[in-house]
Amino acid sequence: MTIETREFGLIDLDEARIVEFVQPMFGFEDRRRFALLTDPALGPHIGCLQSLETPELCFVLMDPSALRVPYAPSIPDEAARALGEGEYDCWVVTVLGADIQHSTVNLKSPVLVNWATGRGMQLILDQDYPVRCPLTGETEAGPC
Template identity: 30%
Template sequence: MKLHTKYFGTIEIDEKNIIDFPEGIPGFEQIKKFIVIHSEDETLPFSWLQGVDMPELAFVIIDPRLITPNYVIDIDDSEIEVLEIKDTAKVNIYSIVVVPEELAKMTANLKAPVLINADNNKGKQVVMEKGDYPIKYYFMEQFQQKAGG
């Protein structure tokens, strides 16, 4: 299937890789279908959650464990039911990244991770009620130090 995107031009996607977000993403509840696009540059930790229903929409995402190694997901059983999680090892975890003009002020939303069940391609952004993870976690300085530059 061809998808005409704002940021990547026309790309070919495999329909079996489309992720269904039954509830959409907060603020974008009407958008139900997404695909994850991984960077071709393996040194970059970022991927994109590309809208299929709305091809002009794409979120920059990152695995939060790359910036906060002890990151722990604590979600309610109802969230597990929505995603039909049977094996937690098959759940991909992402944080949505806000990329401002000044890249040093880039933030990741650790409070509301995006979970994708790889077994059934169901996704959901969940707001964790427990824990004290911030919505805006400034990570670039620490990330650059860890990467050695």
């Protein structure tokens, strides 16, 4: 299928990359269908969560394993039930600043994707993670 995107223009999309959000991205409750796009030139740790309903809506995501901070989110049972059986990927929303020192990731509200069911969600963790952790992993007070 062909979709229109903000970052890449018109692209052919493998329908296996489509995710139906059972719990939407916060602030975008009326958008449920997204595609997770990756670019080999950027590497496997960066992705774009592209809305299929609104071409100009695209979130930059990062694989938290690429960060220099310890991150072990505890997923509530109800979230695991909503995503369905199988393993899922965990991504964090990235806010790009003018340079890397001003770019952050949201460790408090990860995006989870279960490729076996095609379901995704963004959730707020009970754990004490920052909403704005610098990509460098360091704040003036120390590590995130």
